[in-house]
Amino acid sequence: QPEARAASRYTAPPHSGISLWHDVELEERTWLDEPTGLIRYVNEIPLGCLQKFEVMPHLPGNAIEEDPKGSSRLAAFGVPVPFNYGCFPQTYRDPRELDALHGAPGDDDPLDVLDLCGKPMGVGEVVRCRPLGAVCLIDEGEADWKILAVNVDAEGPLAEARSIEDVERIAPGRVQECLQWIDDFKQSGGKGEAKLHFEVHKAEVALALIQIGRASCRERV
Numbered sequence: 001q002p003e004a005r006a007a008s009r010y011t012a013p014p015h016s017g018i019s020l021w022h023d024v025e026l027e028e029r030t031w032l033d034e035p036t037g038l039i040r041y042v043n044e045i046p047l048g049c050l051q052k053f054e055v056m057p058h059l060p061g062n063a064i065e066e067d068p069k070g071s072s073r074l075a076a077f078g079v080p081v082p083f084n085y086g087c088f089p090q091t092y093r094d095p096r097e098l099d100a101l102h103g104a105p106g107d108d109d110p111l112d113v114l115d116l117c118g119k120p121m122g123v124g125e126v127v128r129c130r131p132l133g134a135v136c137l138i139d140e141g142e143a144d145w146k147i148l149a150v151n152v153d154a155e156g157p158l159a160e161a162r163s164i165e166d167v168e169r170i171a172p173g174r175v176q177e178c179l180q181w182i183d184d185f186k187q188s189g190g191k192g193e194a195k196l197h198f199e200v201h202k203a204e205v206a207l208a209l210i211q212i213g214r215a216s217c218r219e220r221v
Helices: 068-077 164-170 174-188 203-220
Strands: 027-029 035-045 053-055 064-066 084-087 112-115 126-139 142-151 194-201
Touching (some): 126 164, 126 203, 174 194
Parallel strands (some): 112 142
Antiparallel strands (some): 027 035, 035 084, 035 126, 053 064, 084 112
């Protein structure tokens, strides 16, 4: 397990009346309504913290709140999250649909995103990103996909990455660092209920998962 470090403290923003799940546009498009290839995500857990914040699908307006149980588990783990972690608005992982690769149902939540850039983003901040890949975590029998992306507005060369190969060239070991943290954290619970598949799928798989998630969200609404 990595060495513990000091963590920044955050509080959830006051609810603005805007649903971070349904009212934020997923795709960035040009004024001619053409796709730019950029996707928006809602940041939940900032890089460098030991607290779990989450957009709450069951609350009115889908407010973002701290999950005390999740924060306690992160605090016990003691190693701050080495990436920004959030979800894609207007997406849903339907538990009635089985994953094509692993045959497991969706986890009944928006699709998750892991931002590889090193700039901490605030709780509830909306970030423009470029999806580059995807990994699958099977958690309690559910397919909990994580999309790997880069914040295109962050400073530094990672913001320009167009592929996972670019990330490896620009920041060797960065993807492995993030995946290892997830695996270490999940295994720290001691129940063995989670298995991270370290295989990183290409951007095409990530974009397909986002589109499936968007279609499932539309059906749910």
